[in-house]
Amino acid sequence: MAGIDKTIASLGPVMQLAFVPTDFDAAIKHWTTVMGVGPFFLMENIRLDDMKCMGEPTDAVFTLALAYWGDMQIELIRPENDAPSHLSGEYGVRDRLHHTCLLLDDIQDAYAACEKHGAKILVEGRVGDEGAVIYADPGGGPGHVVEMLQTQPGTHELFAMIKQAGVDWDGSDPVRKLG
Numbered sequence: 305m306a307g308i309d310k311t312i313a314s315l316g317p318v319m320q321l322a323f324v325p326t327d328f329d330a331a332i333k334h335w336t337t338v339m340g341v342g343p344f345f346l347m348e349n350i351r352l353d354d355m356k357c358m359g360e361p362t363d364a365v366f367t368l369a370l371a372y373w374g375d376m377q378i379e380l381i382r383p384e385n386d387a388p389s390h391l392s393g394e395y396g397v398r399d400r401l402h403h404t405c406l407l408l409d410d411i412q413d414a415y416a417a418c419e420k421h422g423a424k425i426l427v428e429g430r431v432g433d434e435g436a437v438i439y440a441d442p443g444g445g446p447g448h449v450v451e452m453l454q455t456q457p458g459t460h461e462l463f464a465m466i467k468q469a470g471v472d473w474d475g476s477d478p479v480r481k482l483g
Contacts, residue, residue, distance in 0.1 A: 310413060310417045310420075311417065312414075312417045312423060312440075315413055315414060316406040316407055317406070319377055319405055320377040320379055320405035321376060321377070321378055321379070321401060322378075322379040322380075322381060322401070322403045322404070323379070323380055323381070323402055324391055325380055325382075325399055326398045328369075328382040332344055332369055332380060332478065332479060335380070336475065336478040336479075337478075340475075343371060343473060343479065343480050344371040345370050345466050345480050345481075346367065346479055346480065348367045348481070349366075349367060349384055352427075352429030352430060353430035355389075355427065355429035356428050356429065357387075357388040357426065357427050358388070360388070362387045362388045364391065365383075365385045366381055366382060366389070366391060367382045367384055368381045368382070370463075370466050371470055372467040373470075377405070377463065377466075377467075379405070389426075390403070390427040390439040390449060395446050396446075397446045397447045400447055401447055403448075403449035403450060403451050404449075404450055404451065405450075405451040405453055406450065406452050406453070407453055408452055408453070408454055408455075409455070411438065414438050414440075414452035414454070418442075421442060421443075423440040423441060423443065424440060426439045426449065427439040431453065431456060435453065435455060435459065436454040437451060438451070439452075440452065462482075
């Protein structure tokens with residue numbers, strides 16, 4: 305298995321900084337008007353297929369907004385229910401960095417790296433037909449979670465579209481809904 309000797313960082317570069325704001329709308333306004341980052345693309349009421357939290361099935365639902373600050377993706381997340389997840393309990397930190405994200409081709413590499421280095425898998429699930437995700441704590445605790453996302457067809461194109469929308473963005477239409 306390719307990932308058996310890898311560290312978590314060697315799986316790929318950090319491509320995203322994710323935050324769970326107490327006030328989602330105020331956070332979007334701050335990022336768009338003060339930071340000049342946008343537009344944000346809204347994906348509402350997301351449910352991961354076969355989602356597990358600490359190995360147990362969960363029905364967590366969340367909404368997210370994505371934008372780019374240069375090459376770095378910024379994600380703002382709003383939990384939509386109280387189901388156990390990486391957004392609740394001990395790991396439900398607010399108003400500071402929640403997690404970083406790495407993109408990878410094979411989720412098995414992420415599982416192998418987590419096992420080798422003792423990273424605690426908080427949440428795992430399928431993303432669409434061919435994608436998968438793990439949220440793991442490699443030892444830093446809340447605020448130090450790493451998301452490892454196995455992309456599916458269309459992921460890179462979606463992220464490229466969001467990134468391109470931010471190039472020379474004039475501040476208009478700061479929140480745009482995605483399917």
